[in-house]
Amino acid sequence: MKTLAYYLLGIFSLCLLNACSDEENPTPEPPPSKGQEEVQKIVEVLKESNPEVSQFVEILEKVNVADLTQDELTVFAVKNKNTASRAAVLDTASIKNHIVxxxxxxxxxxxxxxxxxxxxxxxxxxxxxxxxxINGVxxxxxxxxxxxxxxxxxxxVIPTAEVPLVPLHATTIITKLPTGEALAGVNIEAKDGRGNLLGTFTTNENGETIIQHQSDTLSYVISKENFSNLHDGFLIxxxxxxxxxxxxxxxxxxxINVDDKVSSDPYTYFVNYKDLPENSLTKTHYMTEIKEEEINVPEVEALWKQSFETFLTQSKNMEFSLLYDKSFDYNMIEYTSSTFWDFAYQTIDECKKYLEQLTSLNTAEGWEASWNLTVDLGVIQSQLFGYYGKLIPNDxxxxxxxxxxxxxxxxxTFDTEKQLAARALLAKISLLSGAYDAAIQECQYILNTNAFVLDPQALNNLESKEVIWGGYKDNFGNPGGDYIHPVLLREVYLMAAIAYSQTGREMEVxxxxxxxNEAFSIEGAExxxxxNLLQGTGSAYPYYRLLNIxxxxxxxxxNKHFYLPIPQTALDTYPGMKQNSGY
Structure with a gap:
């Protein structure tokens, strides 16, 4: 029995010795596999040179590839920016599908x-x-x-596929110069009908690229440095x-008129195969080189005059619709207002571009032309304020x-006609803002000069003595006269009469x-x-609001239509701007 006890004690002691030995000399970690070493190299390279795939790298560092023996791999790293739109989830499991x-x-x-x-x-x-x-990506x-x-x-993220992915559609994009020569190197960023990015394709030496896609709809934009598919806002x-x-x-x-101008740059093209028998289409687009051209003052003035005349015609049409067109329906005002707002601010941006060109010359000719444009800019802003009571970006x-x-x-800044035109515009803003005394002061200054004469035929006369600022042709033959004079002496008289009335000075009214009455043979007193003497100038509408007619x-x-609605796009862009009451 004693012998058995000694035997068991010996075994127990041996176990203790082995346990102590294991703690002092633990089993060494196995060396990293070839695959682990290779993945680590890939992680280091991407961390140093490709921040656009940083989210992919974070997951790649965590993936278990201990059993991977290959040291030659092909990895498809997913860009960060499309994370929100990915249909598949990228994690330590699905990322293995991106390692080949x-x-x-x-x-x-x-x-x-x-x-x-x-x-x-x-x-x-x-x-x-x-x-x-790769699987359609x-x-x-x-x-x-x-x-x-x-x-x-x-x-x-690359989706899994059980069979080869055969694209339903192949859209061929051809890019050319306006003269017809192929234009290579044009980048085409394409998205499917769900807005998922298909990738950026580049036209070859023949100006061609083919986009293969599953979706029936395709949208894309084209770009090339120093080239544009637009000219003066029109698509080439x-x-x-x-x-x-x-x-x-x-x-x-x-x-081809202002209604064909593109409202956003870059312009987005759309292709829709729905209800089409064919599975492939060819789309041809034109781009012209953007050149730094020598600024020619008369040419800039001519281009601006054409744009300003178009704006004044649009304003005249707006006035006619809102006040005189019996077929106009105020239930459609949101559409009418949005179209006018967008075009007005597009014209303002164009004016600022021309102003920058003219002032950059720093010549007497350039400055003189720029001063005329600043008055025109004041006209546009004053009319916008009259219609909306607001201007971008403020309330x-x-x-x-x-x-x-x-x-x-x-x-x-100015003297003579430019100063008097600016004073008339200042009188209008003062009047619309309730500063009646200031409006009277500006109107009386103009009237005291005796520089202008009331003329019932002013809107059909280019050289009328009543014109304070104008001389623009109505090229569309709309009601209200052959010419558009946005600032007339009759409006100065009207503003003075309203300001006098608002301050209780009925004798002056x-x-x-x-x-x-004498100049225009007005019999009534309303x-x-x-x-209505202002019909054809684009300026009449705000006075109906001011007098609650x-x-x-x-x-x-x-209760709402005296001010026009601000387009939702403007409210989204300028959070400080509030919608007019009632909309």
């Missing part, structure tokens, strides 16, 4: 070939010339060497035999102060009305009769 066994240069990725991921999924390669897709750029491997950047559609650019008739009415009070400061600066149009609501 074997190192493949781009020329090795041939159409119809297959790849095997380290999770043993099959990836299908489709290729058109230099455009390569386009590779961007060329291979990035990392250790013994290659890395490619892709715009979104080629060149005629005389060397003049042809513009796209976007609304299909057979005319009502700030808009008033900004415009008053601008016009006051013009008054102090009567004197002014009598002057207008304010509407005097306001009902407008006899379908759907008109005096």
């Amino acid at each position: 066994k074997g190192r493949y240069a781009k020329e090795d990725l041939t159409d119809g070939s297959t790849l095997t991921s380290i999770s043993n999924e099959t990836l299908y390669v489709t290729r058109t010339e230099n455009d390569v897709q 386009k590779i961007e750029g060329n291979a990035i060497p990392a250790g013994n491997s290659y890395v490619y950047v892709v715009p979104e 559609a080629g060149m005629d035999e005389n060397g003049n650019l042809i513009y796209a008739d976007l609304n299909g009415d057979g005319l 009502t009070q700030e808009s008033q102060e900004y415009l008053i400061y601008y016009l006051t600066d013009l008054v102090n 009567t004197e002014v009305k009598n002057i207008l 304010w509407k009769d005097y306001i 009902p407008i006899e149009q379908t759907g008109f609501n005096p």
Whole structure:
């Protein structure tokens, strides 16, 4: 029995010794696999050179590849920016589908070939010339060497596929110069109908690229440094035999006018295969080189005059619709207002561009032309304020102060006709803002000069002595006269009469009305009769609001329609701006 006890004690002691030995000399960690070492090299290269795939790298660092024996890999790294739109989730499991066994240069990725991921999924390669897709996701750029491997950047998570992905549609994009020569190197960023990025494609030496896609709808924008598909806001559609650019008739009415101008740059093209029998289409687009041209003052003035005349015509049409067109329906005011607002601010941006060109010359000719444009700019802003009571980017009070400061600066800068035009615009803003004494002061200054004479035929007379600022042709033959004079002496008299009335000076009101009665043979004494003298100038509408005169149009609501609605796009862009009451 004693012998058995000694035997058991010996075994117990041996176990204790072995346990102590294990603690003092632990089993060494196995060396990293070739795959682990290679993945770590890939991580280091991407961290140093490709921040656009940093989220992918964070997950790649966590993936377990201890059993990966290959040290030559091909990795498809997903860009950060499309994370929100990915249909698939990228995690430590799905990322293995982006790691392929074997190192493949781009020329090795041939159409119809297959790849095997380290999770043993099959990836299908489709290729058109230099455009390569993996399970329908386009590779961007060329291979990035990392250790013994290659890395490619892709715009979104690569989905799994059980069969080769055969695109439903192939859209061929051709880019040319207006003269017809092929334009290579144009980048085309394409999205499918769900807004998912398909990739950026580049036209070859023939100006062509093919976008293969599953979705029935496709949208894309085109770009090339120092080139544009737009000219003066119109989409280029080629060149005629005389060397003049042809513009796209976007609304299909057979005319090329302001309604065909593009409202956003870059312009987005759309392709829709729905209800079409064919599975492939070819779209041709034109781009012209953007050149730094020598600024020619007369040419700039002519271009601006054309744009300003178009704006004044639009304003005249707006006035006619809102006050005089019996078929106009105020229930459609949001559409009418949005169109006018967008075009007005597009014209303002164009004016600022021309002002920058003219002032950059720093010559007497350039400065003189720029001063004329500053008055025109004041006209546009004053009319916008009259319709909306607001200006970008401010709300009502700030808009008033900004415009008053601008016009006051013009008054102090100019002399003769420009100063008097600025004073008339300043009187209007003062009147619309409730500063009646200031309005009277400016109006009386103009009237005291005796520089202008009331003329019933002013709107049909280019050289009328009543014109304070104008001389612009109505090229569309709209009601209200052949010419558009945005600032007339009759409006100065009207503003003075209203300001006198608002301050209780009825004797002066009567004197002014009598002057207008005699000049224009007005028999009645209603304010509407005097306001309607402005028909054809684009300036009449705000006075109806100021005097609370009902407008006899379908759907008109005096509780809201005296001010036009601010477009939602403007409210979204300028959070400090509030919608006008009632909308």
